[in-house]
Amino acid sequence: MILLTAAQTRELDQATIEEQNITSAELMERAAESFVQWFRGRYATASAGEILVLCGPGNNGGDGLAAARLLQQAHYAVRVALLPAEQHSADWRHNRQRLTAAVPVTDISAAHLPHIAPHTLVVDALFGTGLSRPLEGLPAALVAHLAAADARVVAVDIPSGLFADAPQPADSAVVRAEHTVSFGLPKLAFLLPQNAKFVGEWHVGDIGLSQQFIANAASPWHYTDAAAVAGSLPPRSRFSHKGTFGHALLLAGSRGKMGAAVLAAGACQRGGAGLLTARVPGCGYDIFQISVPEAMCLPDPQPDVISELPDLTPYQAVGIGPGLGQEAASLAVLRQLLRDSAAAPGRSQPMPLIIDADALNLLGQHRELLDLLPENTVLTPHPKEFERLTEPARDDYHRLELLRDFAQRHRSLVVLKGAYSCLATPGGELHFNSTGNPGMATGGSGDVLTGLLLALRADARLLPADAVRLGVYAHGMAGDLAAHETGEAGLIAGDIVRQLGPALSRCSHLI
Ligand SMILES: NC(=O)C1=CN([C@@H]2O[C@H](COP(=O)(O)OP(=O)(O)OC[C@H]3O[C@@H](n4cnc5c(N)ncnc54)[C@H](O)[C@@H]3O)[C@@H](O)[C@H]2O)[C@@H](O)CC1
Ligand SMILES: Nc1ncnc2c1ncn2[C@@H]1O[C@H](COP(=O)(O)OP(=O)(O)O)[C@@H](O)[C@H]1O
Numbered sequence: 001m002i003l004l005t006a007a008q009t010r011e012l013d014q015a016t017i018e019e020q021n022i023t024s025a026e027l028m029e030r031a032a033e034s035f036v037q038w039f040r041g042r043y044a045t046a047s048a049g050e051i052l053v054l055c056g057p058g059n060n061g062g063d064g065l066a067a068a069r070l071l072q073q074a075h076y077a078v079r080v081a082l083l084p085a086e087q088h089s090a091d092w093r094h095n096r097q098r099l100t101a102a103v104p105v106t107d108i109s110a111a112h113l114p115h116i117a118p119h120t121l122v123v124d125a126l127f128g129t130g131l132s133r134p135l136e137g138l139p140a141a142l143v144a145h146l147a148a149a150d151a152r153v154v155a156v157d158i159p160s161g162l163f164a165d166a167p168q169p170a171d172s173a174v175v176r177a178e179h180t181v182s183f184g185l186p187k188l189a190f191l192l193p194q195n196a197k198f199v200g201e202w203h204v205g206d207i208g209l210s211q212q213f214i215a216n217a218a219s220p221w222h223y224t225d226a227a228a229v230a231g232s233l234p235p236r237s238r239f240s241h242k243g244t245f246g247h248a249l250l251l252a253g254s255r256g257k258m259g260a261a262v263l264a265a266g267a268c269q270r271g272g273a274g275l276l277t278a279r280v281p282g283c284g285y286d287i288f289q290i291s292v293p294e295a296m297c298l299p300d301p302q303p304d305v306i307s308e309l310p311d312l313t314p315y316q317a318v319g320i321g322p323g324l325g326q327e328a329a330s331l332a333v334l335r336q337l338l339r340d341s342a343a344a345p346g347r348s349q350p351m352p353l354i355i356d357a358d359a360l361n362l363l364g365q366h367r368e369l370l371d372l373l374p375e376n377t378v379l380t381p382h383p384k385e386f387e388r389l390t391e392p393a394r395d396d397y398h399r400l401e402l403l404r405d406f407a408q409r410h411r412s413l414v415v416l417k418g419a420y421s422c423l424a425t426p427g428g429e430l431h432f433n434s435t436g437n438p439g440m441a442t443g444g445s446g447d448v449l450t451g452l453l454l455a456l457r458a459d460a461r462l463l464p465a466d467a468v469r470l471g472v473y474a475h476g477m478a479g480d481l482a483a484h485e486t487g488e489a490g491l492i493a494g495d496i497v498r499q500l501g502p503a504l505s506r507c508s509h510l511i
C-alpha cells in the first residue's frame with residue numbers, strides 16, 4: 001500500500017469524485033458514514049454520554065457536521081461547537097444546513113470555550129489535511145482547553161494541528177487523540193514515534209477512493225501490508241533438496257552472549273535455510289551444538305571472540321553481528337568479510353550480507369568500511385545504532401531523510417527497527433512494516449530478525465528487497481502470534497522463533 005502526501009490526498013479525493021461521477025458532498029457522506037460506523041462499534045450509546053463535536057471551517061469540519069447528524073440519528077446525545085471563520089467550504093455549508101434542530105449548536109469564541117466535563121467524548125473535526133500552518137490564536141487556545149479538560153478525543157482523519165506528512169515546530173498546538181479515524185490510506189505522520197501522543201490508536205475506513213489514482217501515484221513511502229508480501233515466498237517444489245534453499249553462514253556470539261547466536265541460528269533454521277553453519281567463539285561450541293542441533297558449527301580458535309573468517313566458498317549468504325562484541329579481532333573479521341564478499345571468487349554477484357548489532361557499531365566506529373559494503377547488503381540498525389552510523393537526527397522526519405540518503409549512497413537495504421520498522425532501498429523507497437507489537441521490545445528480538453533475513457537472503461529464488469520486506473513482515477507477524485499466546489509482557493525472543501514457521505506459512509498462503 002502506498003502512502004500519500006496531504007496534497008496528493010486532495011488530488012485523490014478529486015480523482016475519486018471525477019472517476020465515480022459523484023459530488024464532493026457524497027464523498028464526504030461516505031467519510032462520515034465510515035467514521036460513525038467505527039464509532040458505533042467502539043462506544044455504546046448507553047455509555048457514551050453526551051458527545052461534543054468540534055467543527056472547523058473546512059471539509060474536516062464538514063465531516064464533523066455530517067457525523068454529528070448521523071450520530072444523532074443513531075440515538076447518541078450530540079452537541080456541536082463551531083469554530084468561527086470568515087469562509088466555510090461548500091460541503092461544510094451543505095452539511096450545516098442538513099443538521100436538524102435536534103442537535104444543539106454553539107459558536108466558539110475566546111470568551112466562550114465550550115464546557116467540557118472530564119472524560120467527555122469529543123470528536124475533533126477542526127482541521128484535517130488542509131492545515132496550512134501551525135495552529136495559533138483561538139484554535140490553539142481550544143486545543144489547550146481540550147487537553148486541560150481531560151476529554152477522551154476521537155479525531156476525524158487526523159488530529160487537528162498535526163501535519164500529515166511533515167514536521168511542525170516543537171511546541172505547536174496539536175490535539176491529543178485517543179483514537180484517530182482516517183479514510184482510505186494511513187498517513188505518514190501516524191507511523192512516526194514523535195506523533196504517537198497525538199494520534200493514539202489509528203484506524204482507516206474504506207470510502208471507495210480511486211484505486212486507479214492510488215496505483216499510479218508516485219510516492220517514496222509504502223506500507224507493507226498482507227497484500228504487499230503476498231506471493232513473495234514461492235512454494236517449495238516437490239523435488240527440492242537442502243541445496244535448493246541455500247547454505248547460510250552466521251558469525252555470532254562471544255563469551256556471555258551465546259544466546260544471541262542461538263536465537264539467530266534458530267530463526268535462520270525456522271526461516272527455511274537449507275543448511276546453516278555458524279562460526280562461534282571456542283567457548284560457545286558446546287552451547288551452540290546442544291542448542292541448535294540442526295546447524296553445523298565451526299568454532300573459532302579464540303575462546304572468547306570470533307577472530308578468523310572461514311572460507312566463504314560454500315555459502316550463499318552471510319550474517320554477522322548478534323552478540324559479536326567489538327574486539328579488534330572481530331573488527332578484522334568484519335573487514336575481511338567485506339573485502340571477500342565484494343569479489344567472491346566464481347560469483348557473478350557479491351555475497352549477500354546481513355549486518356547487525358555489534359557489527360553495525362564497528363562500522364560506525366570505522367566508517368571507511370562503509371565504502372566496502374557490497375550492493376544490496378542488509379543492515380538492521382535500531383535508532384541508536386543508526387545514529388552511530390550517521391548523525392543524531394533532529395526529529396523522526398529528519399531520521400527518515402538520513403535513512404533514505406544512507407541506503408541510496410551505500411546501495412544497501414537498511415531496516416530501521418522499531419514500531420513500523422522502516423526498510424529503505426537503494427532506489428530510495430521507504431517501506432513501513434505493519435506487523436509487530438511492543439511485546440517484541442525484549443532482548444534478542446533483533447537477533448531473531450537477523451537469522452530470518454539470513455535464511456531469506458540465502459534463498460536465491462527471492463529478490464533482495466522482496467526478501468527483506470517479507471522477512472520484516474513475517475518477523476512482526478511471528479511476534480503478533482507469540483503475543484497472542486503469551487501476552488506482550490510475557491513474550492520472549494524464543495517465542496518469536498517458534499512462531500516464524502506459522503508466520504511464513506501464512507505469508508506464503510496470502511494472495
Ligand atoms: N471531498 C473531499 O475533499 C473529502 C474531504 N474529506 C475531509 O476534508 C479534510 C480536508 O478538508 P479541507 O481541505 O477543507 O481542509 P481542512 O478542513 O483541514 O481545513 C481547511 C481550512 O482551515 C483553514 N486553515 C488551515 N490551516 C489553518 C490554521 N493553522 N489556522 C487556522 N485556519 C487554518 C484553511 O484556510 C481552510 O479554511 C480531510 O482531512 C477530510 O477530513 C473527507 O470528507 C473525504 C472527502
Ligand atoms: N513497539 C514495537 N512494535 C513493533 N516491533 C517492535 C517494537 N519494539 C521492538 N520491535 C521489534 O523488535 C526487534 C528489536 O530489535 P533490537 O532493538 O535489535 O533488539 P535486540 O538487540 O534486543 O535483539 C526489532 O525487529 C523491532 O522492530
Ligand SMILES: [K+]
Pocket residue numbers: 060124125126127128155156157158159160
Ligand atoms: K481533525
